[in-house]
Amino acid sequence: MADPLEHPGPHEFATDDAGAQPDVTQETAGESAPPEWWRTAVIYQVYPRSFADASGDGIGDLPGVTSRLDALVELGVDAVWLSPFYRSPQRDAGYDVSDYCDVDPLFGTLASFDRMLEAAHQRGLRVIIDLVPNHSSSEHPWFQAALEAGPGSPERARYLFRDGKGEHGELPPNNWESVFGGPAWTRVIEADGEPGQWYLHLFDTSQPDFDWSNPEVRELFRGVLRFWLDRGVDGFRVDVAHGLVKAEGLPDLELPEAGGSLGGSREAPIVPYWAQEGVHEVYRDWRRLLEEYEGDRVLVAEAWVDPLERVASWVRPDEMHQAFNFSYLMSPWRADALREVIDDSLAAFGGVGAPSTWVLSNHDVIRHATRLALGEDHLQGHGIGPKTQGLPDRMPALRRARAATGLMLALPGSAYVYQGEELGLPEVTDLPDHARQDPTWFRTKGERYGRDGCRVPIPWEADAPAYGFSESSSSWLPQPSEWRELARDRQLGDPSSTLEFYRAALRLRSEFALGAGELEWLSELEGERMPKGVLAFRNNSLIVVANVGADEARVPEGTLLLASSEVPDGLLPADTTVWVLPAR
Structure with missing residues (x-):
C-alpha cells in the first residue's frame, strides 16, 4: 500500500497574464474554457484578528496575513476569505463597520491591504473579502x-427607525429579539432630551439595521462593491445575506410556530426578518455589477435558511455564485443524516446549476474538532465553556473530526476550511470570564458563552512568544x-499529524479532480454489503469509505491513498475515513 500521508508539494494552477482564469464564455482553439475556479475551489477562511500579528499588539493584522501566505500555498488551498478588517469600533470584532472603504488601523492601512492582495495573487491565491450590508456600526x-x-x-430613512407602542411609545415596535439575546430594538433620546423613536438592530445595539427599501442604501453598497473590485478583490462573502429585507409592516414574530429557527422551514412560516423575497433583487443587481469586471468575481451568501431548496434560490444563475451549506x-x-444532507445538497444546488459547498467550521460555530463529539443540542452561536456538561476528550473528538474532514474534502463542489482546523484545534472551553469579548456573552449576562472559543489566535511555532x-x-x-503541541512547526513533516493529513487530502483532491467529480453511492463493495453506519461512494476514480458507526468495515482492495487514522489489518474502525484507488 502507498503511504497514506505522502507529503504534498506546493499548490499551483495556471492563470492568464492578468492573474485571473479565462472567462468561461470564451473558447480557445475550439475547446471550451475551464469551468470557473469557484466551482471546485477550497477556500481558507482567515479571521484576521487571530491569524498572525505583525505589529506586536496582540491583534492579528493584514501584514501578518501577508507574512503567512506561503503556509497557505503549502497547505494547498485555492483562495482566501478574509473576515472584516474595515474601520470599526470593534464592538463585534469588526462586523460593526463605520467605514466600508477603509482599513481599521488595528489591521493596517489600504496600502497594506493592497500589498497583501498582490502577494496573494502572485502566489496563485484568490482573495474574497467579507461584506456586511445588513447593518452598520452605530x-x-x-x-x-x-x-x-x-x-x-431623510437621514433616519436610511435605517429602520419606528415609533414605539404604548401610550407614550414606551414599548418596542414589535416583539423581535436580537440574535445575540435581548430585544432587537433600542430607544433613542431625542434632541429635546426626551425618549423618542426606536431603531432596529438584529444583532448588537451598536449595529443598526439599514432600510434596504431606501435607494440611497442600495447606491452606497454599489459604490462599496466597486471600490474593492477596482482594487482587485476576487469576490465577497456576504454577511447575513438572508436578512437585508424585512417583511412589510414589520409584523410580530409568531413565536410558537417559528421556534428557534434561523430561517423558514417546511413546518414553520418565514421569519419576518429572514429570507424575504426582496433580497433576491439586491443580489441580481450585484451580479450584474460584478459581471462588468474581468475574471471570475464571486458572491458567496451567508444565508441561514431552511430547507436546502430555499438556500438554492440564492444561487440561481442570475444571483449569487455560492451559498454556505449550513445544513451540512x-x-x-450519523450515517443516515449525512447521506440525506449530501443527497439533498447535490440535488438542490445542482438543480440551479450551482456547485454545492461543504463546510465544517467557521468563526461563528463550535470548532468541529469538539462539536462533532458533543450531543446534538448545541445551538449555533451559544458556545460552550467551563460549565458545559459532557465535554469530550480531545483525542477521540479529533479522530472523529479528521474522519469528517476526509469525508467532506472528497465531495464534489467547493469546500471551506477555517483557520486552525488543519492543526486539529479544538474549541477553547476554559477562557476566563474577564477575557470574553463576544457581545452574546454580555447581552445574555453570561447565560451563553458565545463564539470566543473558536476565535482564539492560532499557534505557528511551539517555542515562540504567543506560539508565533x-x-x-x-x-x-x-x-x-x-x-504548544498543536503548533504548525511541530506538525509539519510529521506524517501522523493533522496538518499533514490536510495537506495530503488537498493534494489528492486536486490530483483526482474530486471537486469536479460526480458522487455514486455504493451499497456494497467486493460483493459484501456495507455495514450499517458506513458510507461508501465513488468520486471519479477514487472510492471513499467513512465509518460513522461502531462496527468495523473492510477497506476495499487497492492502493490506500489517504486514511484519517490507522486502519490495522485492513479493517476500518469507527470514526475513520479512507480514500482508495481500486485495483484494476
Whole structure:
C-alpha cells in the first residue's frame, strides 16, 4: 500500500497574464474554457484578528496575513476569505463597520491591504473579502446623522427607525429579539432630551439595521462593491445575506410556530426578518455589477435558511455564485443524516446549476474538532465553556473530526476550511470570564458563552512568544497551553499529524479532480454489503469509505491513498475515513 500521508508539494494552477482564469464564455482553439475556479475551489477562511500579528499588539493584522501566505500555498488551498478588517469600533470584532472603504488601523492601512492582495495573487491565491450590508456600526456617519436629524428625516430613512407602542411609545415596535439575546430594538433620546423613536438592530445595539427599501442604501453598497473590485478583490462573502429585507409592516414574530429557527422551514412560516423575497433583487443587481469586471468575481451568501431548496434560490444563475451549506455543517455525525444532507445538497444546488459547498467550521460555530463529539443540542452561536456538561476528550473528538474532514474534502463542489482546523484545534472551553469579548456573552449576562472559543489566535511555532502568533507575548484572547503541541512547526513533516493529513487530502483532491467529480453511492463493495453506519461512494476514480458507526468495515482492495487514522489489518474502525484507488 502507498503511504497514506505522502507529503504534498506546493499548490499551483495556471492563470492568464492578468492573474485571473479565462472567462468561461470564451473558447480557445475550439475547446471550451475551464469551468470557473469557484466551482471546485477550497477556500481558507482567515479571521484576521487571530491569524498572525505583525505589529506586536496582540491583534492579528493584514501584514501578518501577508507574512503567512506561503503556509497557505503549502497547505494547498485555492483562495482566501478574509473576515472584516474595515474601520470599526470593534464592538463585534469588526462586523460593526463605520467605514466600508477603509482599513481599521488595528489591521493596517489600504496600502497594506493592497500589498497583501498582490502577494496573494502572485502566489496563485484568490482573495474574497467579507461584506456586511445588513447593518452598520452605530458610529457610522450615516447613523450619527440620523440621530441628530430626528424623526421623519431623510437621514433616519436610511435605517429602520419606528415609533414605539404604548401610550407614550414606551414599548418596542414589535416583539423581535436580537440574535445575540435581548430585544432587537433600542430607544433613542431625542434632541429635546426626551425618549423618542426606536431603531432596529438584529444583532448588537451598536449595529443598526439599514432600510434596504431606501435607494440611497442600495447606491452606497454599489459604490462599496466597486471600490474593492477596482482594487482587485476576487469576490465577497456576504454577511447575513438572508436578512437585508424585512417583511412589510414589520409584523410580530409568531413565536410558537417559528421556534428557534434561523430561517423558514417546511413546518414553520418565514421569519419576518429572514429570507424575504426582496433580497433576491439586491443580489441580481450585484451580479450584474460584478459581471462588468474581468475574471471570475464571486458572491458567496451567508444565508441561514431552511430547507436546502430555499438556500438554492440564492444561487440561481442570475444571483449569487455560492451559498454556505449550513445544513451540512449542522448535520449530526450519523450515517443516515449525512447521506440525506449530501443527497439533498447535490440535488438542490445542482438543480440551479450551482456547485454545492461543504463546510465544517467557521468563526461563528463550535470548532468541529469538539462539536462533532458533543450531543446534538448545541445551538449555533451559544458556545460552550467551563460549565458545559459532557465535554469530550480531545483525542477521540479529533479522530472523529479528521474522519469528517476526509469525508467532506472528497465531495464534489467547493469546500471551506477555517483557520486552525488543519492543526486539529479544538474549541477553547476554559477562557476566563474577564477575557470574553463576544457581545452574546454580555447581552445574555453570561447565560451563553458565545463564539470566543473558536476565535482564539492560532499557534505557528511551539517555542515562540504567543506560539508565533505575535512577536510579543500578547494575544487578544488567551491561548491554552495545549496550543504548544498543536503548533504548525511541530506538525509539519510529521506524517501522523493533522496538518499533514490536510495537506495530503488537498493534494489528492486536486490530483483526482474530486471537486469536479460526480458522487455514486455504493451499497456494497467486493460483493459484501456495507455495514450499517458506513458510507461508501465513488468520486471519479477514487472510492471513499467513512465509518460513522461502531462496527468495523473492510477497506476495499487497492492502493490506500489517504486514511484519517490507522486502519490495522485492513479493517476500518469507527470514526475513520479512507480514500482508495481500486485495483484494476
